[in-house]
Amino acid sequence: MRNFEKPTRSVAVSRHAMAATSHPSATLTALQIMEAGGNAMDAAIAACAVQCVVEPGSTGIGGDCFALYAPNGSDKVIAYNGSGRTPAALTADWFNQRGLTEVPRQSPAAVTIPGAIDAWTRLHADHGHLPFADVLAPAIQFAEEGYAIAPRVHRDWALEQELLAADATAARIFLPGGRAPKIGEVHRQPELADTLKRIAAEGRGAFYEGPVAEDMVSYLNSLGGLHTMEDFASARGEYVTPVTTDFRGYTIHECPPNGQGIIALLILNILSRFEAKGDPQSPDRLHIEIEATRLAYAARDAWLADPDKSDVPVDELLSDALADRLAAMIDLRQALVDLPSFDMPRHRDTVYISVVDRDRNAVSFINSIFDSFGSGLVAPRSGIILHNRGQSFSLKPGHPNRIGPSKRPLHTIIPGMVTRNGRVEMPFGVMGGYYQALGHAHAISKVLDYGMDLQEAIDLPRVMPTSHGTAVEAEHTIDGSTKAELERRGFTFSPAEDPLGGAQAIRIDWENGTLTGASEARKDGIALGF
Known part of the structure; x- marks a missing residue:
C-alpha cells in the first residue's frame, strides 16, 4: 500500500483501456486512438510516432523497434524483431584500414538500416484496425504545428548541444537560435512532418524506397558511408x-x-x-x-x-x-x-510503451535511436535522425558480435x-x-x-x-x-x-x-x- 505522505504518485486504475508512456502527449494520443475505435496495436504505434516527434532525443523513425503482442488476452505471445542490419558492403576491414578500435558515434559506420518503420507497418497490417493514416495523424500534427518542450525532454536535449552543433541539419532543426529549446517553448519539425505524411499515404515503401531513402543514402554516402538503396529496399524485420x-x-x-x-x-x-x-x-x-x-x-x-x-x-x-x-x-x-x-x-535513450485495450489485446512496444539523438546525423531533406546502433558491435576478431556485412548488432531494447x-x-x-x-x-x-x-x-x-x-x-x-x-x-x-x-x-x-x-x-x- 502506498504511503500517501511520500511525494510519489499513485498507480492509474481504469476499467476499459489503458496506456502508459514516458510523455503525456503520447499517452493521451494512445487513449484517443482507442476511443476512436482503434485497438492496442494502433494505439501503441500512434503513441510511438508522437514520441518520435515530441521526444526527438529519445526515439525516432530512423531507429529500431521490438514488440510483444498478446491478442485477446491470451498467453499466445507474438514477438517482432524490428532491428536493422549493417550495409552489405561494411566489413571489419573498413575499421582496420582506418585504425579504429571502436565504432565512432557520429559517423555513418554507426548507422545500421533503421527497422522501425518496417516494424510499424507490418505490425499494423497484421494486427491494427484503424487506417494507418489515422494512426500517424497525431504525430504529423505535432511535427507540423508544434509541441511544447517537457522538462525531461529539455534536460536531455540540452546535454547534446555539442553533438547537434556538429551536423548542419541537426543544428538547424534542433538548435533554433543556437541552443536547445527551453521548457515550455514550442518546437516544430516540418521536414519530418512531410516524411510522416508520405509514410501515412504510401506505407513502408515511402521510407525504404524513393526520395526519403535517397535522402538518407546520399547523405550517409557523402560522409563516407557504404549504404545503398538496395540495403534499404531489402530491409525486413521478422516475427x-x-x-x-x-x-x-x-x-x-x-x-x-x-x-x-x-x-x-x-x-x-x-x-x-x-x-x-x-x-x-x-x-x-x-x-x-x-x-x-x-x-x-x-x-x-x-x-x-x-x-x-x-x-x-x-x-x-x-x-x-x-x-x-x-x-x-x-x-x-x-x-x-x-x-x-x-x-x-x-546508451540511455529509448521509449517504451504499454497498452491494453477493451478486448484485452496487450502490447509491449519499444523504439530507440540508441544514444540521445542517436548518431547526431540528420538527413537534410527528410529530417530523420539516424540512430547509432552500430556502436553495439564489437570489433574484436573472433567475437560473435563482431561487425560484419548485413548483420544485426547485439540489441539492448x-x-x-x-x-x-x-x-x-x-x-x-x-x-x-x-x-x-x-x-x-x-x-x-x-x-x-x-x-x-x-x-x-x-x-x-x-x-x-x-x-x-x-x-x-x-x-x-x-x-x-x-x-x-x-x-x-x-x-x-x-x-x-x-x-x-x-x-x-x-x-x-x-x-x-x-x-x-x-x-x-x-x-x-x-x-x-x-
Whole structure:
C-alpha cells in the first residue's frame, strides 16, 4: 500500500483501456486512438510516432523497434524483431584500414538500416484496425504545428548541444537560435512532418524506397558511408518466437537474441535460487541483484549476437545448470572479484510503451535511436535522425558480435510480457540501454516477490554495476547505511551520471475486470485509462 505522505504518485486504475508512456502527449494520443475505435496495436504505434516527434532525443523513425503482442488476452505471445542490419558492403576491414578500435558515434559506420518503420507497418497490417493514416495523424500534427518542450525532454536535449552543433541539419532543426529549446517553448519539425505524411499515404515503401531513402543514402554516402538503396529496399524485420522462463508461478516472455531479453530471464533464474524476504532494498537483496547482474552480463557479452550470423547458445543461457552455477558463485560476505572481463555499451535513450485495450489485446512496444539523438546525423531533406546502433558491435576478431556485412548488432531494447494460467497478465518494459535487462528483473522481482504495486516498484532507488570490477553506480536516493554495508563487502559506489532507466507497465486484474498502470517518475510521462 502506498504511503500517501511520500511525494510519489499513485498507480492509474481504469476499467476499459489503458496506456502508459514516458510523455503525456503520447499517452493521451494512445487513449484517443482507442476511443476512436482503434485497438492496442494502433494505439501503441500512434503513441510511438508522437514520441518520435515530441521526444526527438529519445526515439525516432530512423531507429529500431521490438514488440510483444498478446491478442485477446491470451498467453499466445507474438514477438517482432524490428532491428536493422549493417550495409552489405561494411566489413571489419573498413575499421582496420582506418585504425579504429571502436565504432565512432557520429559517423555513418554507426548507422545500421533503421527497422522501425518496417516494424510499424507490418505490425499494423497484421494486427491494427484503424487506417494507418489515422494512426500517424497525431504525430504529423505535432511535427507540423508544434509541441511544447517537457522538462525531461529539455534536460536531455540540452546535454547534446555539442553533438547537434556538429551536423548542419541537426543544428538547424534542433538548435533554433543556437541552443536547445527551453521548457515550455514550442518546437516544430516540418521536414519530418512531410516524411510522416508520405509514410501515412504510401506505407513502408515511402521510407525504404524513393526520395526519403535517397535522402538518407546520399547523405550517409557523402560522409563516407557504404549504404545503398538496395540495403534499404531489402530491409525486413521478422516475427520470432519469444524466449521464456517461469518465475514464481508466472511466465516471463522476452524477444530472443539479437536482443538482450534473454539476459533478463537469466537474472530472474538466478534470483529464483534465493528466498525473497525482508526489505527489498536491504544490503543482502541488493548484493544478490548486483552480483546476478554482473554474472549474467558477462555471459551476455561473451555470447549474444545476431543468431543469423553466429551460434547463440539460447538453451544454455536459459538452463537450470547455468543458473545454479552462477547463483552458487554469489557470496553475501563479499563482492565477487574474479569475473570474466566485459565491456558494457553505454546508451540511455529509448521509449517504451504499454497498452491494453477493451478486448484485452496487450502490447509491449519499444523504439530507440540508441544514444540521445542517436548518431547526431540528420538527413537534410527528410529530417530523420539516424540512430547509432552500430556502436553495439564489437570489433574484436573472433567475437560473435563482431561487425560484419548485413548483420544485426547485439540489441539492448527489450519489451517484456507476463502471462499466467493461459492469460496475459502484464505488458512491461524498462528503458535505459544496458540497464534494461537488470531493470526487467528488478521490477518483476519487486512485484512478484515482494507484492509491491507497479508504481512502488518503479519508484524504488536504483543501482547498476558498471564494467569496472566491483564498481556500482547508484542513484542518490539509495540509503546511506545500505551503501556503506555494501562498500564494506567490497563494492565501490559512485553517483549515477543520469537517472537510471525508465519504466512503464500495465497489470490486468481479471477477477475485477480492471487495469492498473504505472509510468516512470524519472521521465515526463503518465499512465492513464478510461
